[in-house]
Amino acid sequence: MSKYDATFLTTREALKTIFPEASNKDIKKYDKQLDKVKDFEPVLIISPNHNWINQHTLQNYQMVMNAFAIDSLQQNNRRDGNSLLIFHFSTMTELYTVRQNVRTLHPNAYFNPVAQPKQEPIGAAWIFYKVGASKCDFGEDDNFFIC
Known part of the structure; x- marks a missing residue:
């Protein structure tokens, strides 16, 4: 070791x-999804902000998450395994390009510190890497959902 x-x-x-x-059942489902990721490939995990969902509706939340899932991919391909929470990317460049594309399409999902009334971000963004069969490194990107 x-x-x-x-x-x-x-x-x-x-x-x-x-x-x-999350329930143990959901954690097990997410763990299984992450098991398919190769070592050191970036994964974006979004934990939803329920205040944003209450303000903008679940349907709008799902629309934004679908944008993360399919942006820049060929038709019928998804990077989230239909989870709407866990998004697999091949490179960090791809991840942040998709972020920019989604921000352009759905600016209300991002916190703008000068906007009035005060806006909520759609969620918290976590960047995750597998570093072995069952180990990982991860951290919250506090600026991911800020304009």
């Missing part, structure tokens, strides 16, 4: 941090 292994959490531990209210 390398000295760095101790600093990485299991995928399940990371998911419980990202989705503290």
